[in-house]
Amino acid sequence: MSDINFAFLDEYAKREIRRSIIKAICIPGYQVPYSSREMPMGRGFGTGGLQLTLALIGIDDTLKVIDQGSDDSVNAVNLRKFIEMTCPGINTTTCLQEATLIQSRHRIPERPLRADQILVLQVPYPDALVIVEPSEDKRKIMHGEADYSRLLVKLYEDIVKFDEITISHRYPTRINGHYIIDPSPIPRYDVPRLNNSEALILFGAGREKKIYAVPPHCPAEPLAFDDVPFRIEDFTDSNGERRACRLCGSKTSFLDEFIDEHGVRIYQCSDSDYCEQQQELAHE
Amino acid sequence: MGYVAIKGGGKAIEGAADAMEYLRVRQAEGAVPLDIATIENQLYFLHGRILSEGGLYHPKLAALAIKQSLGDTLEASFALRAYRSTKPRLLETAAHDTTDMRLIRRISASFKDIPGGQMLGPTTDYALRLLRMELLNESPEQFQAIAKTLFAGLPEQTVPDSFPKVLDSLRAEGLLPKVNQAAREQPFDITREPLIFPVPRSAALATMARGETGSLLAIAYSNMRGYGDVHPTVAELRVGYLPVMLPHPITGELVEAGEVLMTECEVVAMYQDNENKNALPTFTLGYGACFGHNEVKAISMAILDRALQKGMQDGPENPSEDPEFVLLHVDGIDSMGFASHYKMPHYVTFQSDMDRLRTTRQKQEANDE
Numbered sequence: 001m002s003d004i005n006f007a008f009l010d011e012y013a014k015r016e017i018r019r020s021i022i023k024a025i026c027i028p029g030y031q032v033p034y035s036s037r038e039m040p041m042g043r044g045f046g047t048g049g050l051q052l053t054l055a056l057i058g059i060d061d062t063l064k065v066i067d068q069g070s071d072d073s074v075n076a077v078n079l080r081k082f083i084e085m086t087c088p089g090i091n092t093t094t095c096l097q098e099a100t101l102i103q104s105r106h107r108i109p110e111r112p113l114r115a116d117q118i119l120v121l122q123v124p125y126p127d128a129l130v131i132v133e134p135s136e137d138k139r140k141i142m143h144g145e146a147d148y149s150r151l152l153v154k155l156y157e158d159i160v161k162f163d164e165i166t167i168s169h170r171y172p173t174r175i176n177g178h179y180i181i182d183p184s185p186i187p188r189y190d191v192p193r194l195n196n197s198e199a200l201i202l203f204g205a206g207r208e209k210k211i212y213a214v215p216p217h218c219p220a221e222p223l224a225f226d227d228v229p230f231r232i233e234d235f236t237d238s239n240g241e242r243r244a245c246r247l248c249g250s251k252t253s254f255l256d257e258f259i260d261e262h263g264v265r266i267y268q269c270s271d272s273d274y275c276e277q278q279q280e281l282a283h284e
Numbered sequence: 285m286g287y288v289a290i291k292g293g294g295k296a297i298e299g300a301a302d303a304m305e306y307l308r309v310r311q312a313e314g315a316v317p318l319d320i321a322t323i324e325n326q327l328y329f330l331h332g333r334i335l336s337e338g339g340l341y342h343p344k345l346a347a348l349a350i351k352q353s354l355g356d357t358l359e360a361s362f363a364l365r366a367y368r369s370t371k372p373r374l375l376e377t378a379a380h381d382t383t384d385m386r387l388i389r390r391i392s393a394s395f396k397d398i399p400g401g402q403m404l405g406p407t408t409d410y411a412l413r414l415l416r417m418e419l420l421n422e423s424p425e426q427f428q429a430i431a432k433t434l435f436a437g438l439p440e441q442t443v444p445d446s447f448p449k450v451l452d453s454l455r456a457e458g459l460l461p462k463v464n465q466a467a468r469e470q471p472f473d474i475t476r477e478p479l480i481f482p483v484p485r486s487a488a489l490a491t492m493a494r495g496e497t498g499s500l501l502a503i504a505y506s507n508m509r510g511y512g513d514v515h516p517t518v519a520e521l522r523v524g525y526l527p528v529m530l531p532h533p534i535t536g537e538l539v540e541a542g543e544v545l546m547t548e549c550e551v552v553a554m555y556q557d558n559e560n561k562n563a564l565p566t567f568t569l570g571y572g573a574c575f576g577h578n579e580v581k582a583i584s585m586a587i588l589d590r591a592l593q594k595g596m597q598d599g600p601e602n603p604s605e606d607p608e609f610v611l612l613h614v615d616g617i618d619s620m621g622f623a624s625h626y627k628m629p630h631y632v633t634f635q636s637d638m639d640r641l642r643t644t645r646q647k648q649e650a651n652d653e
Contacts, residue, residue, distance in 0.1 A: 003370075004370050005370060008369070008370060009369060009370070010369075010370060010371060010372040011372070012372050012373070013369070013372075016476075033478035033479075033480050034478055035474075035475065035476050035477055035478050036478065037369035037475075038362070038365040038366045038368065038369050039366060039369065040363070040366035042362075042620070042621035042622075042624045042625060043617060043618045043620075043621025043622055043625070044621045044622040044623075044624065044625025044626075045624075045625055045628065047621070067628075067629065068629050068630075068631055068632050069632065072293045072294070073293050073629060074293040074296055074297055074628075074629075075628055075629070077293040077294045077297060078297055081294070081297075106630075106633060107632055124625070135608055136481055136608055137481040137482070137608060140480075140481075162644045162647070162648075163644070163647045163648070163651070164640065164643055164644045164647060166640050166644065167640075168633065168636035168637045168639060168640040169632070169633040169636040169637070170633075185630075185632070185633045186632075187632055187633070187635065187636045188636060207618045207621060207622055209478040233635065234639055234643060254632070254635075255635075256631060256632070256635065257635060257638070258631075270632055270635075
């Protein structure tokens, strides 16, 4: 690996990404196009987030990488190993409080982020309008004019057909009163945490070659109607009780649902670091 | 529980890497590993395809990429492309004139005879696709004997160094549009700038030049069959070695730095409405070129270039005339990556999907009652 630069990318590539990040912060929610280099892992495996992380990381940083809320999922392990290999001197952690830079796929950590932390989210589809308009050229004009009427019609048609808004994740969210973003495939449960965040939240779409941002203290509102409010995932059981994590007992966290070896449906925290810390607290 | 939920992700990845390595060496005792030079020479077409789809002319590393990916074209191109990301762009080449190519093959379908003559060269076009059973057990001695005797009696200088271009004669007659000099000056570098539509033709050509052969072929074929109407005539298809000229770092003078094997195809299509009403109508052109010897790719690209130019002028009437449709879907690295990513865990989003479906079902049941 000796002939490879610190953080894999050449310095020109990192500089281009940093400039794109600055532009993205200046225009909250706007998708900044950038040239996006090929990474040695598959397009779709977080190469956009990875490029952001590699452009930002320095030897003083402590990095946390999660996928589906877990530090130990195969993709998180793979990304973390690659970053450790190409960025000698950095620290990695699984503990949210210790991290300065957090790269994540599909989740925002349970506990609130701090102002000295940056969250990087991996993005497969950067444009919320893609569900109503396939042409990027036309979508760009719609964004410029803040013309989101077709998205609102889609929500309305959902209500007419199903009596519910059927968008489950990647929920369209308006940033700073103008641009609507695809907040990456986070569950609806995580969307409110984009609003007025202490930490800078960056989005990287490698294959689609876009970077966008929700800067700290920036309004982020999920698209909804006055009489049909936005709703997060429902974890109440048939008795109307909020389900709890079987490991830490949390009744507020986002839960993974699966079937154990005995065919019994069980629920546990999706954020594994949060769950472990809750269990340790309970022991003390 | 799945392969991701609890501890052990790292171990699983290492185990998978070992299992892959086993696939590579499973021929075991008595076998010899594939030699890099053997891959470059005996898997000539595969090697050329990786050079082109990987977007980096590095014959040795392309052969290595084929070796380590066990011949998977998408994976091999991908490894070469990722290697490219670690390298800065140090120089820019000027537009090269392919008249200077040292040809191994050139044909024209538009004229019976062409200045310099038709030169069939190495091609399977007229070969009978019968399996050559004698190659099943070819010995090294037999192999070397063929190499020694083939072309043995041939005089050294039978082929001139370069050939005139077929299009030049049509251009001299005024049947083709004039070369757009302005467009040649600032070519778009797709490795340094994102595609923002509408894109210049040079960006479209560069994207297709490293596009995946099968993807280009499929979209070009849709045009050939009737979802479009380019109806091309191959004015010239050439395969050969193009000298690469780089500006000298001090004097700025162009010096030959090496050569690249490439395939180039120029197609002529019927005339269109001219934007300039006073000008006489001319044939229209399509251009395709790629690293390596890959004629299907160069022809597909030339047809798509023509289709896209038509789409940009008149608005797309077919998928093959739509720049976004073609250019955003022909890259093998992008498309294979995204297809593969569906194998990754998606259980957070699936949890949200189940929540929506259950809620919708509950509501419908309540309404039905």
